[in-house]
Amino acid sequence: MSNYTLKLDYQLAPGWLQPYTEGLSQGRAVSWCCSTCERTSFPPVRTCTCGQTTGTWVALAGTARVIHYTCGQDGEFALAQFEGADTATVVKLCHNTATNLSYQVGTSANLTGSLQASGSAKPELVLRLDPIGKTS
Amino acid sequence: MSSGTRVKISGAALTPYNRRKDNSSFRDWACSAFNDALYKSGLEHRDIDALYVASESDFFTLQLNPASVIASDIGIEGVSTTRIEGGGASGQLAIHAATRAIQSGYVKHAAVIGVDPSASMLNSDTIKKLYSFSFDAWTDGMTGVSATVLYALSFQSFLQRTRVEEKQLASVAIQNRANALHNPNAHLGREHTVDEVKESPLIAAPYRRLHCSPLSDGAAAAILSRSDSIPSNRKNAATIIGIGGASDAMHLGAREDPGHFRAKETAMNRACAEARITPDQIGVAEVYDAYAGAQLQAIDALSLSDDLLNDLQTERFAPTGQCPINLSGGLLGQGAPTGATGVGQTASIALMLEGDYVPALQPRTIPRYGLADTHGGVCTTSAVTLMEKSVSV
Numbered sequence: 001m002s003n004y005t006l007k008l009d010y011q012l013a014p015g016w017l018q019p020y021t022e023g024l025s026q027g028r029a030v031s032w033c034c035s036t037c038e039r040t041s042f043p044p045v046r047t048c049t050c051g052q053t054t055g056t057w058v059a060l061a062g063t064a065r066v067i068h069y070t071c072g073q074d075g076e077f078a079l080a081q082f083e084g085a086d087t088a089t090v091v092k093l094c095h096n097t098a099t100n101l102s103y104q105v106g107t108s109a110n111l112t113g114s115l116q117a118s119g120s121a122k123p124e125l126v127l128r129l130d131p132i133g134k135t136s
Numbered sequence: 137m138s139s140g141t142r143v144k145i146s147g148a149a150l151t152p153y154n155r156r157k158d159n160s161s162f163r164d165w166a167c168s169a170f171n172d173a174l175y176k177s178g179l180e181h182r183d184i185d186a187l188y189v190a191s192e193s194d195f196f197t198l199q200l201n202p203a204s205v206i207a208s209d210i211g212i213e214g215v216s217t218t219r220i221e222g223g224g225a226s227g228q229l230a231i232h233a234a235t236r237a238i239q240s241g242y243v244k245h246a247a248v249i250g251v252d253p254s255a256s257m258l259n260s261d262t263i264k265k266l267y268s269f270s271f272d273a274w275t276d277g278m279t280g281v282s283a284t285v286l287y288a289l290s291f292q293s294f295l296q297r298t299r300v301e302e303k304q305l306a307s308v309a310i311q312n313r314a315n316a317l318h319n320p321n322a323h324l325g326r327e328h329t330v331d332e333v334k335e336s337p338l339i340a341a342p343y344r345r346l347h348c349s350p351l352s353d354g355a356a357a358a359i360l361s362r363s364d365s366i367p368s369n370r371k372n373a374a375t376i377i378g379i380g381g382a383s384d385a386m387h388l389g390a391r392e393d394p395g396h397f398r399a400k401e402t403a404m405n406r407a408c409a410e411a412r413i414t415p416d417q418i419g420v421a422e423v424y425d426a427y428a429g430a431q432l433q434a435i436d437a438l439s440l441s442d443d444l445l446n447d448l449q450t451e452r453f454a455p456t457g458q459c460p461i462n463l464s465g466g467l468l469g470q471g472a473p474t475g476a477t478g479v480g481q482t483a484s485i486a487l488m489l490e491g492d493y494v495p496a497l498q499p500r501t502i503p504r505y506g507l508a509d510t511h512g513g514v515c516t517t518s519a520v521t522l523m524e525k526s527v528s529v
């Protein structure tokens with residue numbers, strides 16, 4: 001065997017996604033709204049399902065509803081839909097209680113939360129869960 | 137097929153899929169698979185016009201442009217060389233590229249080699265991170281989502297529609313690993329109980345360790361030939377009768393039903409239209425079971441069942457059923473060297489349709505039609521290949 005170490009430091013340009021990535025670092029959910037059909041995608045999709053490529057950046061309220069929830073050795077994540085968006089997104093979850101929620105199919109629809117500022121240039125989608133029982 | 141040129145699988149071979157501890161490299165495995173496939177084809181090195189190499193990640197091989205390197209290694213320098221990459225679908229996409237090249241009329245015999253090392257020397261967090269970039273790197277990847285998380289969320293959506301139970305999910309892993317016990321090339325031939333599966337560590341609910349496929353070292357190769365140029369002693373080689381590819385929205389949350397593998401359904405429809413057959417005519421299949429639930433989602437999307445729960449109950453997909461699935465052990469049991477996966481699936485079905493597969497797993501009555509199904513992402517890129525046994529078999 002030959003040992004070989006490769007250390008890589010990237011500086012990645014977000015390009016068209018810049019309003020979205022800047023929003024995440026500040027805790028704002030910036031979506032893309034199609035100029036033709038007003039379909040609002042978060043995360044943004046450059047070409048709308050209707051074929052239109054023009055639109056506007058729209059900041060959403062930043063609150064979301066969990067559709068599916070998962071936890072385990074790989075962490076705590078969910079498929080969640082942000083208020084005002086027509087698409088859902090995968091998010092990393094954080095919450096104030098120390099332990100993972102127990103997993104049960106179909107029960108995660110009651111979970112809600114709000115976007116957490118990533119605080120760095122890394123575009124991390126993190127949802128801070130509301131205390132269980134609270135509805136937004 | 138639409139172009140009128142028939143493509144046969146004149147040679148097919150797989151190396152063992154496992155974790156190599158013998159100091160061998162991915163280039164050794166590629167050579168071994170190619171040499172065995174070429175020998176079976178009855179062709180010579182000089183007969184090969186084009187080489188397609190499927191390999192998923194330069195981070196695992198540390199070799200860019202691997203097709204040119206492998207062409208030299210296997211002694212076919214001078215041919216056209218192409219590297220194909222489409223995540224988990226890479227191998228099947230390479231089969232498709234070679235098929236279309238032959239149909240174009242410019243190529244008589246094409247070699248397809250799929251190969252990848254598991255890079256098991258890298259720590260598991262690094263591997264997880266690298267694989268997370270095979271989804272949208274700017275959303276899923278940077279958020280730290282693993283493949284298992286994405287597949288788990290997709291499967292939960294499928295569960296809501298189908299009401300598959302934990303026991304049935306476990307039965308997929310149990311069956312595939314039991315098949316793998318009879319496959320000498322398999323990575324994870326095992327006897328599992330439902331309780332063992334249920335008690336294995338939770339990775340991303342509902343997926344536990346034993347619902348997940350391993351990363352393996354290995355290679356597979358196929359030689360594809362124009363049917364009118366195939367050696368006379370290879371007339372019983374299986375024919376590719378239809379191929380189909382399709383893609384879906386890259387974000388799981390942008391899909392109308394995140395649990396439905398729409399790209400697979402579309403790819404299957406395209407392959408069936410080209411082959412002029414229907415899914416119910418398929419008699420044996422290798423489907424993409426990166427996770428136990430993904431096999432059930434694949435059966436659904438490929439229309440291999442009208443009543444999934446009943447067909448699981450009556451063992452339609454077991455080795456003695458009407459349509460055995462993943463006799464090889466699939467990714468769960470045989471293992472998963474990513475670039476090799478699709479090539480190996482097609483090679484395995486071709487050998488089964490010739491009656492030349494692993495004796496303990498060879499279907500006694502050879503079905504007329506077989507299917508190989510591979511995808512990349514959470515079925516973001518799908519590739520389906522349909523094959524027919526030769527009339528002389």
Ligand SMILES: [Zn+2]
Nearest residue numbers: 034037048050
């Ligand atoms: Zn639109």
